[in-house]
Amino acid sequence: MPASVKVGVLNDMADFSEPDVTGAVPGDITGWIEREIGRLRDAGRLSAEIEIVHAYGLGLPSGTAEAVENAYRQLAGEGVCLIVGPAIGDNALVATPLAEQMRIPTINWAGAERARGRYMFQHQVGSHEDESLVMARHLAALGCRRVAVAYDTSPIGTRHLKYLEDEARILGLAVIAREGLLPVADEAGEAATALLEAEPDGIAYLGLGVSAPAVARGLADAGWYGPSIMNTAGLRGYHGDFARICEGWFYIDVHSDDNATLRALLEEMEAPRQQAAAIAKGHDLGRLVAEGLARAGDFSREGVRLGLEQVKWLAAAEGHEGTMLGFGIQDRGALHGRYLVVRQWLGGESREVAA
Structure with missing residues (x-):
């Protein structure tokens, strides 16, 4: 050797x-x-x-x-x-x-x-595939039936969206609105307004996470207080102001207290x-x-x-x-x-x- x-x-x-x-x-x-x-x-x-x-x-x-x-x-x-x-x-x-x-x-x-x-x-x-399944099941467990989705227009965001929609159909969830964002977007007010006009009872964000704070701010400014969930983009909350901006959001992590x-x-x-x-x-x-x-x-x-x-x-x-x-x-x-x-x-x- x-x-x-x-x-x-x-x-x-x-x-x-x-x-x-x-x-x-x-x-x-x-x-x-x-x-x-x-x-x-x-x-x-x-x-x-x-x-x-x-x-x-x-x-x-x-x-x-x-x-x-x-x-x-x-x-x-x-x-x-x-x-x-x-x-x-x-x-x-x-x-x-x-x-x-x-x-x-x-x-x-x-x-x-x-x-x-x-x-x-x-x-x-x-996982673009596994996370989306877990997210859809969590929204269903919360009683959501009408879900609106903000997603990055990238391989990450679109792959997540496909698997979320597939699992939603199985669970009887309706994905009633979709708004695509640039993965590096720092403003999402119009997208947030469009999502809420569909009258969802749950919101999902799918992407790398750079644009997630913009989505969270846009929804908060529009008065949204319902269930919101994102994929492992939420791991960004361990740094900077992300956690404060995304207060109350559920997300997928890779560690458990047990x-x-x-x-x-x-x-x-x-x-x-x-x-x-x-x-x-x-x-x-x-x-x-x-x-x-x-x-x-x-x-x-x-x-x-x-x-x-x-x-x-x-x-x-x-x-x-x-x-x-x-x-x-x-x-x-x-x-x-x-x-x-x-x-x-x-x-x-x-x-x-x-x-």
Whole structure:
């Protein structure tokens, strides 16, 4: 085996190649990968020296698909045996054919279920398909029968809309109004007014989340106080003013208060509950990478692909208690079980909603 093994990290949420003065890079998960690799090294399961190689490209919706492709090709040229990223669904769809063409095992941590293949593995930080189903069922449980939808006019938003409408038909919900928005829209007053003119008893937002505050403000200004729900766009509430603007909104999260693995991590790290979502995601993604490398027969790209397929039945920090982490032959979705959790923003805090 080689003395040094290169693992690529593709960051599609940054338009710079150097961290700021605090050392922070938006969307960087390097620390979690190194943490889990260190654990397996201490256990004697991984002896090779692992070098993390970075590539940055501001992807969709703020940037371009070309930037993501260039970043992926940069890592390929560095001779990495594994790539981690992208994190945004639209960009994961861009990277998937590249992974298949170049035969580089890749783990995206996005919501695009279509971003899977022989070489493209998915760590589902949300799901365009599964989230929409959970959202529709939650609205139905709240007694809603007439739903209006604001959605991003992007692969993320339109995919969510299709699956929400499909589940709504099964549940007897009527989607009575739809308003498409630019994914980076910062004003949605007209769209909010149009949605409310249809007299809904429930509202849904579907998209990446950049436009979600505009929708929430528009609805609040128009006097809407009924049930509102969004997809994992609501995870943005852990930063900035998002939670305050989206007060009262239900949303889909990836962590649950009942997850024993997550509780143990929070205690070990002496971390506040506000960091639970980030810790759950980082731990699980880092563990997939470390276990895939440790289980590889060799550090060729084919060896690492086979190693990832052997990662099975690990307790996940994400999801409800009992959620499992792993892959398999023709199984490219990492999380198995009830990995999506309905939560609500109340008073600036995320609170779990009883299932």
